[in-house]
Amino acid sequence: VSDETSPAAVEPEVFEICDPLPTGTTLLEASAGTGKTWTIGALVTRYVAEGVATLDQMLVVTFGRAASQELRERVRAQLVAAEHALAHPDAERAPNDMVDLLLDTTPEERARRRQRVRDALGSFDAATIATTHQFCHMVLRSLGVAGDTDANAMLVEDLDDLLTEVVDDLYLRAFAGIDEQPPFTHKDALKLARAAVNDPQARLEPGDADPGSLPGRRLAFAAAVRTELDRRKRRLGVLSYDDLLSQLADALTSDDAPARQRMRQRWTVVLVDEFQDTDPVQWQVLDRAFTGHSTMVLIGDPKQAIYAFRGGDVATYLQAAATATTRKTLATNWRSDSALVDSLQVVLRGAALGDEQIVVRDVSASHQGSRLTGAGAPFRLRAVNRAVLGKKPTAKLGVPDIRPHVYADVARDIKRLLTSDARFEDRALQPRDVAVIAYRNGDLQEVQRALAEVGVPAVVAGSGSVFATPAATEWLQLLEALEQPHRSSRVRSAALTSFIGRTAAELDAGGDAVTDEVAELMRDWAELLVTRGVAAVLEAASARGLIARVLSRVDGERLLTDLRHVGQSLHQVATEERMGLVALLTWLRGQMADDKVEVASDRTRRLDSDAAAVQLVTIHGSKGLEYPVVYLPTLWDRFPQKPPVPLFHSAGGGGSAGGGAGDGDRGRRCIDVGAGGPQWSGNVARAMLEEDGESLRLLYVAMTRARSQVVAWWAPAPKNTPCSALQRMLFGRRPDWPTVPPEQPLHDEEKVPQILDVWQGLGGPAWEVAELAALPDIALPADDRALSVRTFSRWIDTTWRRTSYTALSSVPTEPESAQSRVASEPEERPKEDEPDLSTVTEAAAPRETSPDAIPSPMGGLPVGATFGSLVHAVLEHADPEAPDFRAELLAHIDEQLVGWPVDLDPEELAGALLQVCESPLGPLADDVTLRRIPLRDRLCEMEFELPLSGGDVRDYPTAPVTLGDVAPLLRRHLPEGDPLLAYADALAAPGLGGQDLRGYLTGSVDVVLRVPAGVTSRYLVVDYKTNWLGGFPGEGGPPLTSDDYRPEVLGEAMGHSDYPLQALLYAVVLHRFLRWRQPAYDPDTHLGGVLYLYLRGMCGPDTPVLDGHPCGVFSWQPPVALVEALSDLLDGVAPAAKEGVA
Amino acid sequence: LQPFDARNLVPGALSGKNAFSFDQAALAGAEAARGSRQPVTSLVTTPLPARPAEDVALADLQAFFAHPVRTFLRSRLDVSSPLEAEETHDAVPISLDGLAKWDIGNRLLSDVLSGTDPATSVRAERLRGLLPPGELGARTLREVEEQVRPLVIAANGLRQGASRTLDVDIDLGGGRRLTGTVSSVFGNRIVNVAFSRLAAKHRLQSWVDLLALSVGHPDESWTAHTLGRGRAGIARALTGPLDHRASDWLRDLVDIYDRGMREPLPLPVKTACAYAEASLQKRRGAFVTPEWQARKEWETDRYSAFGIPGEDADLAHVRAFGQDAPLECLLAPPRADETWNDEPHRLGQYAWRLWQPLLEGVENVGHL
Secondary structure, three states: OOOOOOOOOOOOEEOOOOOOOOOOEEEEEOOOOOOHHHHHHHHHHHHHHOOOOOHHHEEEEEOOHHHHHHHHHHHHHHHHHHHHHHHOOOOOOOOOHHHHHHHOOOHHHHHHHHHHHHHHHHOHHHOEEEEHHHHHHHHHHHHHHHOOOOOOOEEOOOOHHHHHHHHHHHHHHHHOOOOOOOOOOHHHHHHHHHHHHHOOOOEEEOOOOOOOOHHHHHHHHHHHHHHHHHHHHHHHOEEOHHHHHHHHHHHOOOOOOHHHHHHHHHOOEEEEOOHHHOOHHHHHHHHHHHOOOOEEEEEEOHHHOOOHHHOOOHHHHHHHHHHOOEEEEOOEEEEEEHHHHHHHHHHHOOOEOOOOOOEOOOOEEEEOOOOEEOOOOOEEEEEOOOOOOOOOOOOOOOHHHHHHHHHHHHHHHHHHHHHOOOEEOOEEOOHHHEEEEEOOHHHHHHHHHHHHHOOOOEEEOOOOEHHHOHHHHHHHHHHHHHHOOOOHHHHHHHHOOOOOOOOHHHHHHHOHHHHHHHHHHHHHHHHHHHHHOHHHHHHHHHHOOHHHHHHOEOOHHHHHHHHHHHHHHHHHHHHHOOOOHHHHHHHHHHHHHOOOOOOOOOOEOOOOOOOOOEEEEEHHHHOOOOEEEEEEOOOOOOOOOOOOOOEEEOOOOOOOOOOOOOHHHOOOEEEEOOOOOOOHHHHHHHHHHHHHHHHHHHHHHHHOOEEEEEEEEEOOOOOOOOOOHHHHHHHOOOOOOOOOOOOOOOOOOOHHHHHHHHHHHOOOOEEEEOOOOOOOOOOOOOOOOOOOOOOOOOOOOOOOEEEEHHHHHOOOOOOOOOOOOOOOOOOOOOOOOOOOEOOHHHHOOOOOOOOOOOEOOOOOOOOOHHHHHHHHHHHHHOOOOOOOHHHHHHHHHHHHHHHOOOOOOHHHHHHHHHHHHHOEOOHHHOOOEHHHOOHHHEEEEEEEEEEEOOOOOOOOOOOOOEHHHHHHHHHHHOOOOOOOOOHHHHOOOHHHHOOEOOEEEEEEEEEEEEEEEOOEEEEEEEEEEOOEOOOOOOOOOOOOEHHHHOHHHHHHHHHOOOHHHHHHHHHHHHHHHHHHHOOOOOHHHHEEEEEEEEHHHOOOOOOOEEOOEEOOEEEEOOOHHHHHHHHHHHOOOOOOOOOOOO | OOOOOHHHHOOOOOOOOOOOOOOHHHHHHHHHHHOOOEOOOOOOOOOOOOOOOOOEEHHHHHHHHHOHHHHHHHHHHOOOOOOOOOOOOOOOOOOOOHHHHHHHHHHHHHHHHOOOOHHHHHHHHHHOOOOOOHHHHHHHHHHHHHHHHHHHHHHHHHOOOOEEEEEEEEEEEOOEEEEEEEEEEEOOEEEEEEEEEOOHHHHHHHHHHHHHHHHHOOOOOOEEEEEEEOOOOEEEEEEOOOOOOHHHHHHHHHHHHHHHOOOOOOOOHHHHHHHHHHHHHHHOOOOOOHHHHHHHHHOOOOOOOOOOOOHHHOHHHHHHHOOOOOHHHHOOOOOHHHOOOOOOOHHHHHHHHHHHHHHHHHEEEEEO
């Protein structure tokens, strides 16, 4: 770094939350525990409250889905707190500088601020708080043609299968035909292809290799794989997450790219969390879109950049940092006690963690003193020497000698701590307060074993695939038996699993009797699996004592958790992919054979217990977490291995890597796939050097997880210690020295105490020899509270339901099978409330055709529910005031035919509907036509949700009412001769009339019409019917005429159907709606009645009128008293005098 | 929160005055978890009752010594190991793994030894569709051929004379008989050839055959030749001819078999062989720890990502002794009726009893 002052030399300013709000590009360098997420939330709140930006103008980006979820909650919490404080400035609250700042203004401004925060909370879902990938996906989709992305492309998480295909094909193409030994094996080809594809932003090296040499051919192969994979992804229409980023970066390339404009317009303030984990393309996207235009606040801690293997690129962070207009630090540690911070700082202060710009700076602790008492020094170091291992002073040591000792020592020290009277924040220290953090999962599992030996419970978070556990094998054996219960060996194998729990001795003694008994059970469970899924099998096994059986084993929680986890995975895949037993078995076997290690996925084993247990976590897994006491048993143990494909950053000024590259190319992320050539060893060394740096950052992350105490181990292993981070920090440098050597050879054993004494003298780790502590012979305090369960003694009320007219009237003839699976909500279905053909008139005696009958304009149109739905939809949407109504109808017919496909001539339908809309609507509507009622006087598809007997209001005063109670009301209020009176008899059927009216009544009224009536208006409930009331439709039958829809025919048709119930219910719906919305509502004035429009009988303006009633229109005016009585009945008011329901 | 977590079940811990949960099974589980926990032990802790003495088939004896625990599970308990995942190969093979190459070699070897023309067998392999296309496949096949050829030459040198198949019917005493058939006999030589490294399994197979012939047809002088691939060229185990002790040795084998039908014996084939060979060296004064040699065969290296699985990962052993069972599960002190020699534990007792006659002079392993 020659052309600029070393940033390390200048101590950046400290950022306070009350500083003026950042503008331009601001980089905030955090340290562990300094509250990155809190700062983001506080900044968002300030930007919003002070009116600088609204919430939807802000973009908050973080890495990882879980992190963005948490960030979302934290931001919201801060907004809520600020709103509360602004609303109640004098109320007591926790001290908060940011809130104090917001309150420190005039009352008027305070009110405005409160309103802004309230608005932000109201539109919180509009906030873009997302992962980088989510945000890129969103932008790409909004770009349309301004970007170059297939809008229909599917995001795919795992492209490995496709990659394997590409590698296979390219390998074959290259080597199947040639007569020489392939220069590299197929396995190597796959490895280097994976390296090249999984790190798509890295440049492939060695770029200047001779194409004929081995490195040249490997390079060409890797490049070809990248190209071919891209081609196939395009062809298949799939995208990987990396593609999202690179495609957006491409769309932003040119200075005047429309994408740049869009992004700047949309977001004026951009906040980025965990910025140290950014990668070159992510930064490119942000830089191109926002630098110099929007305010950008980048918060990150380069000391915690430990995700190089996943694409995180601290070099990009440093480059971005150089372009920031402002650089500040967060300098208060809210996590750790000052005693611990001070002690750790003695060791860490000033050290450069892998780069001279990544320096541990001083932080002050918010918590003074120590919250932990009775546990010794805040930073303890236990040093292993030959004596404690029982070795002679000259003996050679190896890792296998040391590791078991350290594991045992960790376990004993933890047991000692937990049984001592150590207290944290004035309560007894519990197992869950202690975490053991190590680099590898293997170490954690060994520590878990050691802890189990001394009786301390511990859980390992996220260790490996659940399909590699004994639980998966047990499921496999069970499923194999379920598949073939006639094969005795499978059945007997299953009998030995925890699901059945037989022992070998029982199996041997029981012979065929056991086989038969278990086989019978297997047949039952197989049936259960088919009808109700894997979950039911698991429950059946639980009912037979699975849980107690497993938990009585030593490692029961672990096994049970895995069994349930595998069971749930099986159930999920069986449901989603509709797998049967055989497919399920194949799937499970495939999962078990697949040894892919994923960082976090559904396959990762779950925590086996969240009860009091020591937490065992990897360093990577511990990032962002905190524990009162942290044990670090393996900081001395690191053996750097030469990477098969080194990842490194190119040196400046045309160094050995990337020959010909200019100065601007410095720090470019590269991977060398050459496995040879003149630059290979240099690149390997560079990659290993970068890893040495990262190991220091891992040490930093591990040490800063603790709130009150860190206990670390040091041991002198000849091979593994010299390169370890702890050795290099303690023995490879003096206090405050920035430089940490990549390797520090072991000192003589007698010099070790002297050096450790020096550190201790400075206030650093209090060290002791790691002699196995004598174990206190006390068990950890056990939970002995009495356990019990409640018994489920209540009834599930199955008559309370959300029902509809259709459901009420179509009483099921047989109950649904109790074994049927839970069904999903039905999709939109065609109209169900009209039978296709009414049989009413078929039974009627042949009649003479009246002379003035006109043929029905819809006589040639098809029948059926889909046709009905089509007509409903057209009538709902067509605007009667359209200048060319026929064209309007045609347009809507074309549109609706897509959803309701019927084979018909649209012209014919339009003509018929034209006639319908010109037909008089009868006396209740003053013979107005549909054409004359504009859309503003219609309420189409009025949906309602009517509580029956109070709905779900608890203790609503009701009497038990049934549908049958409607009958006496009809008899009392309807005059003799009313066509609907006959329905009272139909309600006598117990299936229909016996239905409880409790729950909700839902439905939708086809249309409510408002027609003028003197100075006010009347409202009519209208239902369209497309029923065919003539003889059989089709060739040869009599033509359909208006005669088939004479008023008395309609009255007859109504009386023999369930339509009266519909008419009654809809009248009540209208009544209640008007009661609520119509000023000065008077049912006598406003309640207009019910019209059933039999569309096929409505033959235009000349439709015959008989006794004042036009054909095709059934008009019914319910007495107001009946409507009111029915409305009360639905509300749960029993009729005053019950007449017997005949 | 797990359903069996105490907070679900302690009255008032989560809500109201009563426990939160209705789950009886969870309650039973939580109570079981508080009780004294059962350590996870071997499948069979005390031997199952002995079965009535029946005649022994030679084939059963062979199967037993090839894998004592698996045979116990199969024939005594009628319990199978879970089936391995059988992936359907729907892609063109590009490179073959060790197992696929072994399949090809094994087929070539048995075809050629049973008289098929080598060129025809190779052509059959080409047409089978399991080889990679083009030169890649041709090269693989050549590699395998190279390995098969010396085995065939060596075997043909030993397979002189007509091939014989002999029945044996041996009185074991107490009314029991050992019956069966020994094939692959040429003159008075038993010749077994394997397209694998010469391993304990193959040596035991020949040993059982040889004992059966020596006891069943005592008037001929039998030898057994076991061929396999060695570190340098062809390895051969030459066993026999045997003297009058053969009959006792055979009865020892049957006794081990009887015990192995009552429980999973601490006698995993490779581990026991490694132990016995080291024990022999130790007896002759070498500074070796037999347990350490046994451990190398038994335990899978947990620190190595690509470790070759040890015998502890064998599905039958997992079933009998548990997942990742330490070698110590084989090192229990011998029972009162299991002291046949001076070895300190059960593995040693059984291993030495089985291998002692072979190692102390009857068998000669070397390169051809």
